[in-house]
Amino acid sequence: MRKTVTGIRTRTLSPGRPLLAMVMVLAVFVTGQARADAAARDAEYWLDRLGPALNMTSYRGVFVYARGDQVSSMQIAHRYQDGVVEERLVPQDGANGEIVRKGMRVVCVLPDHGRIQLDQVIPSGPFAEAFSSQLMPVSRWYQPELAGDDRIAGYDVVRLALKAKDELRYSHQLWLEKSTGLLVKSHVRSSEGTVLEHFQFTSLEITDSLSDSEFVIRTKGEEIARELAPKTTSSPAPRMDGWTLGWRPDGFIPAAAPRSGKGQAVAFSDGLAAFSVFVEPSRQVVMPTGASRIGATTVYMKQLDVGNVDFFVTVVGEIPPRTARKVAESVKVDDALAFGAIGE
Structure with missing residues (x-):
């Protein structure tokens, strides 16, 4: 029965209407969640291509x-031909110079810098071996999200956050060319959103028409060669010739082990970022201790006394200073290494 009060009609609410409203709200929620899941799957797709x-x-x-x-x-x-990577930078x-890579062999010619100790160089940045060769589930340590489309160096790209x-690592934004998945721009960002490092192509031509002449060394000077031989072991506490690392951020696994002195160095990567640990006798050289940072790259140095022998522990990489400090403080040097340093 309907009643009218001062010209306004009122009616009794049907018992089914609250249920219908709840179903509609649930449907909106499920649809939104499905879209979020689909976006995450799309982000994973681009990560797989990277x-x-x-x-x-x-x-x-x-x-x-x-x-x-x-x-x-x-x-x-950069050329990929018959399963071999060739590159000239x-x-x-x-300063003048160049770096040429063919397969796992890298030759560096930098005449204005003198001799370069390539066996102590850890690749860093978007073209690092550690960056490009790891096939690790980075979504375990980073939340991937598609952040829209863009255009870089004349190519259509997708932006991935x-x-x-x-707080043990930095956030990243990547711009990937749509047809190939090639990285054409990247940001490394602090927890506050500040851009610490920035890489971007200003000109780019994606082409298979690259001649052999583009990979010939043209700079005159002393050539320093190095063989890339990254290690893939995932031991929970890697041991490198007399020292152990007691702690490292989750997700960082050994990515390379270049020689430093007697081989007392190791690099770690989580698939996006990388850091390296060096452990060497101080040899009476006074070095500053503590942290310094250039962009996203932290250098943390710590002096360690083992059996009356001083060692320097150096952590270098794209990690926050507090992370580098915690890594450095977890290094343990065996007495055998200390005694070996005394005997030299």
Whole structure:
């Protein structure tokens, strides 16, 4: 029965209407969750393409790399042919020189810098071996999210945000070319959102028409060669010639072990970031201790006394200072290594 009060009609609410409203709200929630899950799956799709694209895409171009207030530009030619990666990097500002790679062999010619100890160099940045060769589930340590489309160096790209799930690492934003998945721009960001490092192609041509002449060394000077031989062991406490690492951030596994002195160095990567640990006798050399940072790269140095022998522990990599400090403080040096240092 309907009643009218001062011209306004009222009616009794049907018992089924609250249930219908709840169903509609639930449907909206489920649809939203499904869209979020689909977006996450799309982000995972682009992550899966990232690693292979860095090696298996052939291209030439020029990119800039900014770290703190340091900005450099580099010309690059990169070819993937018959399962072999070839690459030539030529600095566009500052000192002359070039770096040429064929397969796992890297030759560096930097005449203005003198002799370069390549066996002590850990690759860093978007073209690092540690960055491009790891096939690790980075979504365990970063929250992937598609952040829209863009255009870089004339190519359509997709922007991928990777937010760090803890404070032990930095967040990243990646711009990937749509047809190949090639990384064409990247940001490393602090927990406050500040851009610490920035890489971007300013010119780019993705092409299979790269001749052998583009990978010939043209700079005159002493050539320093190095064989890339990254280790893939995932031991919970890697041991490197007399020292052990008691702690490292979850997700960072050994990625390379270049020689340093007697081999007392190891690099770790979580698939996006990398850091290296060096342990060497101080040899009466006074070195500053503590942390310094350029862009996203932290250098933390600590002195360690073992059996009346001083060692320097150095942690270098794209990790926050507090993380580098915790890694350095977890290093344990065996007495045998100390006695060996005394005998030298």
